[in-house]
Amino acid sequence: MPTTDRVLMGPGPCNPYPEVFAAMGRPMLGHLDPEFIELLDETNERLRAVFRTENALTFPVSGTGSAGMEAAVVNFVTPGDVVVVGVNGVFGGRLCDVAARCGAEVVRVDFPWGTPVDPAQLLAAHPNPKLIAVVHAETSTGVRSDIAQLGAEKGEALLLIDCVTSLGGSGVAIDDWGVDIAYSGTQKCLGVPPGLAPLTVSERAIETIVPTPQSWYLDLNMIAGYVTGSGARAYHHTAPISMIYGLHAGLGAVLDEGLEEAEARHERCGRLLQAGLEKLGLELFAQEGHRLAQLTTVKVPAERLPTGMSEGDVRAVLLSRYGLELGGGLGELAGKGWRIGCMGHTARERNVSFVLGAIEETLAG
Amino acid sequence: MPTTDRVLMGPGPCNPYPEVFAAMGRPMLGHLDPEFIELLDETNERLRAVFRTENALTFPVSGTGSAGMEAAVVNFVTPGDVVVVGVNGVFGGRLCDVAARCGAEVVRVDFPWGTPVDPAQLLAAHPNPKLIAVVHAETSTGVRSDIAQLGAEKGEALLLIDCVTSLGGSGVAIDDWGVDIAYSGTQKCLGVPPGLAPLTVSERAIETIVPTPQSWYLDLNMIAGYVTGSGARAYHHTAPISMIYGLHAGLGAVLDEGLEEAEARHERCGRLLQAGLEKLGLELFAQEGHRLAQLTTVKVPAERLPTGMSEGDVRAVLLSRYGLELGGGLGELAGKGWRIGCMGHTARERNVSFVLGAIEETLAG
Numbered sequence: 001m002p003t004t005d006r007v008l009m010g011p012g013p014c015n016p017y018p019e020v021f022a023a024m025g026r027p028m029l030g031h032l033d034p035e036f037i038e039l040l041d042e043t044n045e046r047l048r049a050v051f052r053t054e055n056a057l058t059f060p061v062s063g064t065g066s067a068g069m070e071a072a073v074v075n076f077v078t079p080g081d082v083v084v085v086g087v088n089g090v091f092g093g094r095l096c097d098v099a100a101r102c103g104a105e106v107v108r109v110d111f112p113w114g115t116p117v118d119p120a121q122l123l124a125a126h127p128n129p130k131l132i133a134v135v136h137a138e139t140s141t142g143v144r145s146d147i148a149q150l151g152a153e154k155g156e157a158l159l160l161i162d163c164v165t166s167l168g169g170s171g172v173a174i175d176d177w178g179v180d181i182a183y184s185g186t187q188k189c190l191g192v193p194p195g196l197a198p199l200t201v202s203e204r205a206i207e208t209i210v211p212t213p214q215s216w217y218l219d220l221n222m223i224a225g226y227v228t229g230s231g232a233r234a235y236h237h238t239a240p241i242s243m244i245y246g247l248h249a250g251l252g253a254v255l256d257e258g259l260e261e262a263e264a265r266h267e268r269c270g271r272l273l274q275a276g277l278e279k280l281g282l283e284l285f286a287q288e289g290h291r292l293a294q295l296t297t298v299k300v301p302a303e304r305l306p307t308g309m310s311e312g313d314v315r316a317v318l319l320s321r322y323g324l325e326l327g328g329g330l331g332e333l334a335g336k337g338w339r340i341g342c343m344g345h346t347a348r349e350r351n352v353s354f355v356l357g358a359i360e361e362t363l364a365g
Numbered sequence: 366m367p368t369t370d371r372v373l374m375g376p377g378p379c380n381p382y383p384e385v386f387a388a389m390g391r392p393m394l395g396h397l398d399p400e401f402i403e404l405l406d407e408t409n410e411r412l413r414a415v416f417r418t419e420n421a422l423t424f425p426v427s428g429t430g431s432a433g434m435e436a437a438v439v440n441f442v443t444p445g446d447v448v449v450v451g452v453n454g455v456f457g458g459r460l461c462d463v464a465a466r467c468g469a470e471v472v473r474v475d476f477p478w479g480t481p482v483d484p485a486q487l488l489a490a491h492p493n494p495k496l497i498a499v500v501h502a503e504t505s506t507g508v509r510s511d512i513a514q515l516g517a518e519k520g521e522a523l524l525l526i527d528c529v530t531s532l533g534g535s536g537v538a539i540d541d542w543g544v545d546i547a548y549s550g551t552q553k554c555l556g557v558p559p560g561l562a563p564l565t566v567s568e569r570a571i572e573t574i575v576p577t578p579q580s581w582y583l584d585l586n587m588i589a590g591y592v593t594g595s596g597a598r599a600y601h602h603t604a605p606i607s608m609i610y611g612l613h614a615g616l617g618a619v620l621d622e623g624l625e626e627a628e629a630r631h632e633r634c635g636r637l638l639q640a641g642l643e644k645l646g647l648e649l650f651a652q653e654g655h656r657l658a659q660l661t662t663v664k665v666p667a668e669r670l671p672t673g674m675s676e677g678d679v680r681a682v683l684l685s686r687y688g689l690e691l692g693g694g695l696g697e698l699a700g701k702g703w704r705i706g707c708m709g710h711t712a713r714e715r716n717v718s719f720v721l722g723a724i725e726e727t728l729a730g
Contacts, residue, residue: 002401006395022390029367029371030373036367036368051391063582070581194604194605194606216435226552240429241559
């Protein structure tokens with residue numbers, strides 16, 4: 001059992017809030033225990049608060065963020081349905097793959113990595129799509145895309161967003177934006193270990209749920225009988241009880257601080273980090289004006305590396321000497337830059353000072 | 366946050382081993398951290414020990430037992446494939462549903478609830494199935510079925526077993542039995558909270574994995590790049606890190622005790638419980654000679670209930686007065702009996718004495 005204690009500043013997971021570990025260690029209840037059902041209901045109510053939604057069908061899917069993505073697609077898409085996907089990084093590409101496995105006719109609209117998706121181009125991509133899907137906060141590039149215009153002009157289409165890296169960190173507003181389906185993960189701005197995928201589905205989207213989705217495990221028709229409603233709940237699968245304790249506590253930490261305050265803390269730390277990296281003479285990758293605060297992408301040109309070291313070597317030194325985890329780049333940034341997360345309990349000014357100091361020392365050789 | 370401490374003697378979850386909670390509270394590593402990869406490798410090695418297999422592809426699926434079932438089917442079955450399923454309870458029925466959602470031609474062979482499946486009938490059900498699937502330990506009825514004959518006579522078919530309720534409790538022997546695909550859950554005899562589904566796949570089965578399964582999240586082609594092999598691992602999805610810490614510790618507890626010793630403890634406690642229930646004048650439901658020790662089904666006729674109380678009322682009293690959770694019956698046993706688990710850390714003689722005493726007192730009114 002590793003005893004190593006890291007400062008987790010990669011693209012996720014972050015360090016969980018201390019309250020979360022305490023909750024996960026609580027004596028466990030059964031998944032049908034009335035006291036657990038009450039805890040689940042309260043967890044879902046807290047999720048509604050951070051999603052900024054009134055959606056009744058809001059709950060944590062029993063899997064990681066990618067299970068949330070699959071649940072968000074597989075319950076709404078049948079063979080031949082047109083799905084428009086905006087792709088400006090890895091996770092947009094993954095949405096195309098998942099939709100294609102449901103037999104969708106995928107209309108893929110690409111944008112340069114490091115830039116946001118253009119809502120107008122997505123809206124013009126097909127006259128009558130079943131679904132328009134887009135990643136709000138691209139974890140691979142550190143870019144935020146605007147959602148509100150898509151919601152306002154989606155017409156008959158359902159609007160699906162990935163807010164894995166934005167929920168709890170950057171002003172997600174499901175109802176105001178007109179989003180129909182959204183999923184997230186727990187290990188980013190919510191400050192909880194990975195393992196659950198918060199999902200929310202609008203009333204309008206519920207009416208279109210496929211009667212028999214190709215996934216039994218993620219079938220919302222059946223899961224709704226357990227996660228919503230009053231009184232006794234129908235068993236579908238055994239809920240990951242201790243993880244839900246952890247999510248309940250993580251959401252409690254966020255809401256006790258205040259959602260706006262927690263988001264402001266992410267914003268403040270991210271901007272401090274970005275200013276500090278520029279002061280070190282490093283160039284940020286994501287387009288200005290669309291940079292996420294909670295996930296920063298930065299170029300690390302060869303001439304800035306200590307002699308004989310790759311960027312991967314530098315990250316290995318940061319890990320072994322400082323116990324500090326950064327993420328490698330993806331796509332254009334692979335081998336040429338880093339992804340630095342400042343999320344959840346890790347989004348503290350002291351960690352920004354620490355990471356900037358550690359990077360400066362290590363690049364100096 | 367509930368502070369209630371239950372003795373969990375339903376059909377799962379059980380009470381986790383204390384070591385498990387301690388492990389889940391350890392400072393978290395990232396999913397690509399070399400120290401975490403080492404922990405994951407060791408977890409998989411421990412899973413091989415409890416599955417009694419040499420299968421390289423052995424790891425915990427990032428979801429609960431039902432996700433394991435789906436992974437076990439969706440990676441091997443394509444539309445039109447013949448799948449023979451033995452059904453003697455809820456979970457056999459669920460296997461049919463999952464296989465049908467993959468487009469399988471399901472040959473369902475039913476057996477009376479409370480009895481085991483008959484291997485000869487399964488083998489005779491179709492001349493050339495792609496897959497034969499059966500539940501080793503039916504959680505809905507408390508019955509154990511024999512697997513070895515199926516493995517010996519399966520021919521070209523792949524043999525898939527559900528050992529959610531038997532792994533770590535009743536002598537699962539994947540390699541000796543000739544099983545190709547098996548999945549389990551963590552919240553039964555392994556003494557870990559629910560949230561992961563141990564899965565093992567034989568070399569022969571690996572060769573038949575569907576190139577693009579309909580599930581992206583459960584795609585073994587991609588997951589294998591993360592969970593197996595030496596050196597750097599390809600990111601697929603973020604592993605549920607803290608849950609894997611917990612599984613590592615739970616398996617450690619089982620293997621420190623000794624797998625045979627842990628299985629013998631389950632056997633001893635279950636037989637004590639069953640003898641005690643019969644001594645109270647209650648009749649066991651599962652066929653003699655095929656009764657699971659770790660999960661006992663028992664009839665509770667109306668005349669044994671205190672005046673005006675249903676069996677559900679009695680369970681509610683057990684929960685509120687004793688903090689003791691039993692499971693309700695399913696199928697024929699619904700409203701007419703109980704399922705009493707004695708699994709993982711809960712499988713202790715002291716808990717057998719406790720549950721028998723509590724039942725006797727409560728039935729006396």
